[in-house]
Amino acid sequence: MILKNGTIVTMNPDFEVLEGDIRIDGDSIQNLGKLNPDPGEDVIDLEGKVVLPGLIQAHVHLCQTIFRNMAEDRPLLPWLQEKIWPLEAGLTEDTTRISAELAIAELLKGGTTSVLTMETVRNTEVVLDAVRRSGIRAVVGKALMDRENRGHPNGLKESINDAITDIEELLATWSGSDNGRIGICLAPRFALSVSPEFFECIVEFSRQHNLIIHTHASESKDETKVVRQETGMGNIEYFHKLGLLGEKLCVAHCIWVSDREIELLADSSSHVLHCPTANLKLGSGIAPIIEMLEKGVSGAIGADGAPCNNNLDVFAEMKLAGLLQKVRKGADALPARDILAMATISGAKALGQEDRIGSIEIGKKADLTILDLDKPHSMPGNDDLYSRIVYSARPDNVDSVWIGGKLVVNGGRLLTLDEQDIINRAKHATK
Numbered sequence: 001m002i003l004k005n006g007t008i009v010t011m012n013p014d015f016e017v018l019e020g021d022i023r024i025d026g027d028s029i030q031n032l033g034k035l036n037p038d039p040g041e042d043v044i045d046l047e048g049k050v051v052l053p054g055l056i057q058a059h060v061h062l063c064q065t066i067f068r069n070m071a072e073d074r075p076l077l078p079w080l081q082e083k084i085w086p087l088e089a090g091l092t093e094d095t096t097r098i099s100a101e102l103a104i105a106e107l108l109k110g111g112t113t114s115v116l117t118m119e120t121v122r123n124t125e126v127v128l129d130a131v132r133r134s135g136i137r138a139v140v141g142k143a144l145m146d147r148e149n150r151g152h153p154n155g156l157k158e159s160i161n162d163a164i165t166d167i168e169e170l171l172a173t174w175s176g177s178d179n180g181r182i183g184i185c186l187a188p189r190f191a192l193s194v195s196p197e198f199f200e201c202i203v204e205f206s207r208q209h210n211l212i213i214h215t216h217a218s219e220s221k222d223e224t225k226v227v228r229q230e231t232g233m234g235n236i237e238y239f240h241k242l243g244l245l246g247e248k249l250c251v252a253h254c255i256w257v258s259d260r261e262i263e264l265l266a267d268s269s270s271h272v273l274h275c276p277t278a279n280l281k282l283g284s285g286i287a288p289i290i291e292m293l294e295k296g297v298s299g300a301i302g303a304d305g306a307p308c309n310n311n312l313d314v315f316a317e318m319k320l321a322g323l324l325q326k327v328r329k330g331a332d333a334l335p336a337r338d339i340l341a342m343a344t345i346s347g348a349k350a351l352g353q354e355d356r357i358g359s360i361e362i363g364k365k366a367d368l369t370i371l372d373l374d375k376p377h378s379m380p381g382n383d384d385l386y387s388r389i390v391y392s393a394r395p396d397n398v399d400s401v402w403i404g405g406k407l408v409v410n411g412g413r414l415l416t417l418d419e420q421d422i423i424n425r426a427k428h429a430t431k
């Protein structure tokens with residue numbers, strides 16, 4: 001199979017942009033350049049289209065999508081205590097399935113091919129089954145919570161033993177399945193939901209099984225204050241003391257971090273997951289992304305959950321990431337290419353899969369997001385293709401999406417799930 005005549009934004013180490021062709025063999029990119037089709041080989045013409053590495057969102061909550069527009073106008077802790085935890089506690093297998101499918105439909109149609117997720121405490125296998133059927137690439141984490149939060153019962157607390165038993169079952173059934181498309185991570189919710197003993201157990205389990213630890217930290221001022229009251233230190237310093245920091249740590253937000261904590265994140269090769277819309281929607285603040293990237297922190301991007309955003313749109317996240325740093329540091333801050341890197345190669349690094357995804361290179365998986373930018377809102381703009389993608393593209397520019405050599409969106413239409421059926425079931429479930 002050859003995809004011909006595209007403008008290929010490789011995001012390879014030299015940031016090459018090629019005019020040419022991509023040969024897909026099985027689930028991988030077999031060749032790049034000016035290619036002649038073999039006799040009988042399928043050819044798809046991409047004349048005038050832009051080919052990106054499949055876009056990566058390194059922080060989402062698929063199971064929360066059915067709570068979209070149901071948890072408005074609250075800061076983080078009341079948002080969790082009054083809305084999100086009771087709603088998650090009320091999820092059934094059926095509503096979890098609808099939520100995950102709704103999320104994945106939006107993600108795939110919007111050009112996101114890979115996600116790192118944090119789900120709820122129960123029904124993780126239902127989410128994984130939706131991932132399997134949909135074709136999306138995902139590293140999925142069951143939320144880990146062995147504490148209630150300062151007298152707020154959350155209906156989600158479980159014992160360390162029960163949680164570990166559940167994770168072992170998920171690992172045995174799902175880890176590495178579908179040729180590595182599906183993975184499992186450890187997802188301690190945040191410092192206030194997890195005891196120090198459980199964190200220590202999570203660190204040990206991560207080392208034994210080579211698993212990503214996917215968590216939240218230093219999102220709101222109030223949360224960071226409570227962590228300091230309980231531990232006597234900043235959230236990242238606390239994680240450092242617990243042994244959590246390292247290349248396996250993916251930590252969302254990191255808004256209220258000290259210079260010392262930024263250094264700790266950089267020195268340990270931890271990954272920060274930037275969620276700009278959610279950070280504004282909950283009134284949390286603006287993460288010092290420029291400072292973190294300058295210190296060498298690896299920064300990826302994600303929409304977080306539908307109830308704090310209220311979309312799962314990677315283009316909106318990229319644009320806002322740029323705008324927020326420009327208002328902080330000036331109009332030349334955070335070039336568009338660096339932002340696209342957060343949603344591609346840096347996202348791949350967060351998922352521990354930079355040898356497989358995140359750029360268009362021979363031997364990598366054929367995960368591709370193909371854009372048609374010839375629309376009124378994204379015309380013209382050949383001077384700076386990166387800015388055109390980051391600041392003018394939207395999900396409706398997504399023409400087709402390939403994941404592991406499989407076409408999952410074609411002509412803007414989702415091929416792997418029944419979109420109308422999902423919408424009908426979501427409507428019925430939330431009546």
Ligand SMILES: [Zn+2]
Binds near residue numbers: 059252304305
């Ligand atoms: Zn989150």
